[in-house]
Amino acid sequence: MDNMITVAVDAMGGDNAPVEIIKGVVDAININANIKIKLVGQKDVINSELSKYTYNDKNIEVVNATEVIATEEPPVMAIKKKKDSSIVVAMNLVKNGEADAFVSCGSTGAVLVGGQVIVGRIKGVERPPLAPLLPTMKGVTLLVDCGANVDARPSHLVQFAKMGSIYMENIVGIKSPKVAIVNNGAEEEKGNMLVKETFPLLKNCPDINFVGSIEARDIPNGDVDVIVCEAFVGNVILKLYEGMAASLIKAIKDGMMSSLRGKIGALLVKPSLKKTLKELDGSKYGGAPLIGLNGLVVKAHGSSKAREVTNSIIQCVTFKEQEINEKIRKAMSVEEVADV
Amino acid sequence: MDNMITVAVDAMGGDNAPVEIIKGVVDAININANIKIKLVGQKDVINSELSKYTYNDKNIEVVNATEVIATEEPPVMAIKKKKDSSIVVAMNLVKNGEADAFVSCGSTGAVLVGGQVIVGRIKGVERPPLAPLLPTMKGVTLLVDCGANVDARPSHLVQFAKMGSIYMENIVGIKSPKVAIVNNGAEEEKGNMLVKETFPLLKNCPDINFVGSIEARDIPNGDVDVIVCEAFVGNVILKLYEGMAASLIKAIKDGMMSSLRGKIGALLVKPSLKKTLKELDGSKYGGAPLIGLNGLVVKAHGSSKAREVTNSIIQCVTFKEQEINEKIRKAMSVEEVADV
Numbered sequence: 257m258d259n260m261i262t263v264a265v266d267a268m269g270g271d272n273a274p275v276e277i278i279k280g281v282v283d284a285i286n287i288n289a290n291i292k293i294k295l296v297g298q299k300d301v302i303n304s305e306l307s308k309y310t311y312n313d314k315n316i317e318v319v320n321a322t323e324v325i326a327t328e329e330p331p332v333m334a335i336k337k338k339k340d341s342s343i344v345v346a347m348n349l350v351k352n353g354e355a356d357a358f359v360s361c362g363s364t365g366a367v368l369v370g371g372q373v374i375v376g377r378i379k380g381v382e383r384p385p386l387a388p389l390l391p392t393m394k395g396v397t398l399l400v401d402c403g404a405n406v407d408a409r410p411s412h413l414v415q416f417a418k419m420g421s422i423y424m425e426n427i428v429g430i431k432s433p434k435v436a437i438v439n440n441g442a443e444e445e446k447g448n449m450l451v452k453e454t455f456p457l458l459k460n461c462p463d464i465n466f467v468g469s470i471e472a473r474d475i476p477n478g479d480v481d482v483i484v485c486e487a488f489v490g491n492v493i494l495k496l497y498e499g500m501a502a503s504l505i506k507a508i509k510d511g512m513m514s515s516l517r518g519k520i521g522a523l524l525v526k527p528s529l530k531k532t533l534k535e536l537d538g539s540k541y542g543g544a545p546l547i548g549l550n551g552l553v554v555k556a557h558g559s560s561k562a563r564e565v566t567n568s569i570i571q572c573v574t575f576k577e578q579e580i581n582e583k584i585r586k587a588m589s590v591e592e593v594a595d596v
Numbered sequence: 597m598d599n600m601i602t603v604a605v606d607a608m609g610g611d612n613a614p615v616e617i618i619k620g621v622v623d624a625i626n627i628n629a630n631i632k633i634k635l636v637g638q639k640d641v642i643n644s645e646l647s648k649y650t651y652n653d654k655n656i657e658v659v660n661a662t663e664v665i666a667t668e669e670p671p672v673m674a675i676k677k678k679k680d681s682s683i684v685v686a687m688n689l690v691k692n693g694e695a696d697a698f699v700s701c702g703s704t705g706a707v708l709v710g711g712q713v714i715v716g717r718i719k720g721v722e723r724p725p726l727a728p729l730l731p732t733m734k735g736v737t738l739l740v741d742c743g744a745n746v747d748a749r750p751s752h753l754v755q756f757a758k759m760g761s762i763y764m765e766n767i768v769g770i771k772s773p774k775v776a777i778v779n780n781g782a783e784e785e786k787g788n789m790l791v792k793e794t795f796p797l798l799k800n801c802p803d804i805n806f807v808g809s810i811e812a813r814d815i816p817n818g819d820v821d822v823i824v825c826e827a828f829v830g831n832v833i834l835k836l837y838e839g840m841a842a843s844l845i846k847a848i849k850d851g852m853m854s855s856l857r858g859k860i861g862a863l864l865v866k867p868s869l870k871k872t873l874k875e876l877d878g879s880k881y882g883g884a885p886l887i888g889l890n891g892l893v894v895k896a897h898g899s900s901k902a903r904e905v906t907n908s909i910i911q912c913v914t915f916k917e918q919e920i921n922e923k924i925r926k927a928m929s930v931e932e933v934a935d936v
Contacts, residue, residue: 328783
């Protein structure tokens with residue numbers, strides 16, 4: 257039982273809780289019997305849903321939490337007041353070493369606040385970023401930070417670059433990942449104040465493979481592996497990415513269905529279209545990790561289905577196996593020594 | 597000849613200069629004989645290209661400018677040093693009242709700097725924004741600012757909202773245009789410092805129809821008419837919009853062409869696909885105006901073809917006919933009085 261990994265899962269968070277969450281959990285333990293799940297939430301609701309499945313009950317433990325944090329609640333207040341919410345209870349499991357990781361499809365704000373306040377930062381990490389994998393034409397690119405730290409400082413972005421590189425190298429398996437900073441032009445004199453101050457720091461950072469600026473237009477090409485930016489900008493990138501894909505695909509489908517000829521053609525292109533869209537579907541990578549905490553916290557999309565929940569749990573296994581946090585801890589302590 | 601409008605056109609700027617520029621110019625005067633074009637650039641190059649067309653030579657005048665500003669040149673320096681460049685010469689035509697407007701597909705930086713330094717701002721306008729029309733599922737949305745003023749202040753964004761509303765109401769014909777601010781969440785407590793400070797100012801601004809925050813995900817839906825944001829964020833939105841569209845369409849086409857079945861289907865869906873893409877093609881609206889200057893400056897895409905050049909010129913006509921600058925001047929002077 258040495259190589260067991262314990263993942264706390266928020267049974268109450270997200271648009272499809274608890275049905276899809278619990279389906280995803282059962283799928284995960286069926287894929288990997290070394291995963292132990294602590295399903296956190298309202299016991300009766302969870303047990304009633306769990307009763308629909310057959311599974312090895314050694315792999316699932318239900319941890320009762322009577323309260324639920326809603327998406328629209330102000331996160332700081334919610335974390336403070338709702339001590340018996342699924343998010344707070346699960347975060348405490350990670351804090352106390354009773355779980356290695358936590359997966360939630362619930363309130364992003366509450367997960368971010370709880371991650372910092374309850375789970376806590378790795379020593380030396382100034383701001384833990386939320387880092388989703390964006391699907392691109394050539395694979396995936398890690399976007400750091402997509403929403404944890406608005407109005408970040410240059411030193412934060414440098415840490416994002418380092419931690420993002422460790423993640424891409426060890427989780428996705430890309431040697432010496434290429435790092436770029438989001439900019440409003442390719443030339444070195446371009447940028448807002450934050451980018452202008454950060455650029456030389458990244459350029460002179462020996463631990464990363466910095467390749468310069470990237471314009472938003474080139475992000476979908478997938479030529480770089482790690483993209484760093486301030487969280488407000490990252491949030492715009494992530495959400496526009498999702499919105500554009502959904503809108504364009506809808507427009508193309510509607511266009512095809514507006515004529516008989518198009519309808520027949522649509523039937524024929526359906527398999528290839530489906531394959532293309534599947535390649536561009538981020539859910540196969542699971543949710544976004546909040547990197548730099550004493551334990552792993554993964555925030556999956558509020559609209560996640562079982563598949564994304566399963567993949568988020570599987571991602572936790574790789575994260576632990578590859579000892580990502582030990583590597584981050586080491587990188588940050590080297591930095592501290594270098595600072596002296 | 598009272599209703600003639602004179603448009604200076606940069607014959608040397610952009611990837612397709614001078615061929616597509618001159619084709620676009622000839623098309624424009626053939627559509628509207630009340631347009632007088634001052635084609636600015638190297639006389640010999642222009643005349644040799646013009647000789648390919650038949651047109652009424654009262655509608656085109658060639659203005660010699662020996663220098664060209666390249667895209668990669670630092671803009672402030674270029675505007676200062678290259679006094680005989682097409683951009684500087686054309687901007688001076690606008691400044692001196694010898695042209696009503698200026699259209700360029702050349703260096704964005706040089707056009708922005710020249711607009712402010714040579715053409716000059718309308719009294720009361722703090723920062724003139726660059727405002728392209730984004731194609732959406734329901735029509736178009738004006739994005740202010742997409743690149744002129746990084747690190748803008750709250751008062752700038754309020755002016756963007758006012759000027760953007762005047763533009764949408766009078767050029768696109770939308771009564772009481774809905775204004776939203778780009779934010780990283782829909783809730784009022786969301787935002788970076790700039791957004792948090794700007795939000796109440798917009799909410800209390802009587803001249804605009806402010807509807808609150810918009811998340812980047814919802815921009816393609818086209819539910820609002822004017823979107824305000826700081827230029828770095830706007831640049832990311834504009835460029836990711838272009839990049840996502842191009843990448844997705846390429847992926848879908850490649851996907852179809854990878855099987856015989858898909859290829860036959862592709863032939864059948866081609867007309868509807870073409871129609872959909874045409875609806876989403878921003879070039880029919882021409883370039884982006886730099887709003888708030890003493891004269892109109894339109895920056896068209898560097899990769900513009902004749903069609904975008906023509907439409908940019910036609911846009912100048914509506915701009916003058918609708919007396920946009922007089923309306924902005926009035927709105928800004930009301931503001932000044934209110935400030936006292």
